Amino acid sequence: MKAASRFLIFSLSVLALSLPALQANAADKPLKVGVSAGPYGDILRETARLSEKEGLKAEIIEFSDWNQPNAALQAGDIDLNNFQHRFYLANQSKARGYKLSALDESILVPAGVFSKKYTKASDIPDGAKIAIPNDPTNAARALLLFQTAGLLKLKTDAGLSASILDVTENPKKLQIVEIDAAQLPRSLDDVAAAFVSSNYAYLAGLDLNKALAAETSVIEAKPYYTLVFVARDDRKDDSQIKKFISIYRSQPVKDFIRTKFNGSILAAW
Numbered sequence: 001m002k003a004a005s006r007f008l009i010f011s012l013s014v015l016a017l018s019l020p021a022l023q024a025n026a027a028d029k030p031l032k033v034g035v036s037a038g039p040y041g042d043i044l045r046e047t048a049r050l051s052e053k054e055g056l057k058a059e060i061i062e063f064s065d066w067n068q069p070n071a072a073l074q075a076g077d078i079d080l081n082n083f084q085h086r087f088y089l090a091n092q093s094k095a096r097g098y099k100l101s102a103l104d105e106s107i108l109v110p111a112g113v114f115s116k117k118y119t120k121a122s123d124i125p126d127g128a129k130i131a132i133p134n135d136p137t138n139a140a141r142a143l144l145l146f147q148t149a150g151l152l153k154l155k156t157d158a159g160l161s162a163s164i165l166d167v168t169e170n171p172k173k174l175q176i177v178e179i180d181a182a183q184l185p186r187s188l189d190d191v192a193a194a195f196v197s198s199n200y201a202y203l204a205g206l207d208l209n210k211a212l213a214a215e216t217s218v219i220e221a222k223p224y225y226t227l228v229f230v231a232r233d234d235r236k237d238d239s240q241i242k243k244f245i246s247i248y249r250s251q252p253v254k255d256f257i258r259t260k261f262n263g264s265i266l267a268a269w
Contacts, residue, residue: 031059031079031080032079033244035069036064039261039265041062043256043265044058044248046253050250066084069083070084070098074100080230081230082106082228085228086102087137088137091135091137100232101232105229106249106268107226108268111145112201113130113146113149113194114210115194121212129177131176131179131191131193132179133179133180135181139178141160141195143158146195181200184196202261202264202265226268227268
């Protein structure tokens, strides 16, 4: 009996000594934040630098494929991501059954219709190819901007659900090709014009001020291109996640965005 008691006391002592070590290991584990390749990662890395000063370690993980950050988040491989707007999240969650929550807004990312061959949309010849993203929500956004450029007309009620099937007028008989968003800047060598969001435009050295058409009104276009932080439903109230987002949405990070991107990317707070 005494031996059993001594064993119990010993076991409890070991457990008591182990708990602080386990807690320390948990505290040392970095918050993993997923992002698409490009300038979004620059902002997150600056946030990680600032957060480390406040005792929060963060690891920024870049993905080359827009489908990967949500899959990794759902699988628990990362803790948070920041690369998408609410419409993209809703579409992916519905299609793939993700249990993910949109949290605070991060940045505004206006897009443009760019061309290496033409300076005006009206100069694009009949039968030419134009490129749009191959994911439904950003394809809709692209079609709406091509409509703004005067190249297409869509059904009046198409809105954010617009697809190629909603094109009602295509007077130049343009060929609309769908391409992975990350490849759209490269496609400019082969197509007459392409829709490119600011992050990829920035990497490719494209100037939004020289686009054939651009989402220039922040107020009108905000629902299309305001990015949000996203976490799993069961982690949306996590204190580390909240702390990281709070540091991101601070004045020093806003100043970093303004200085580095000169208006091509805007803070959403």
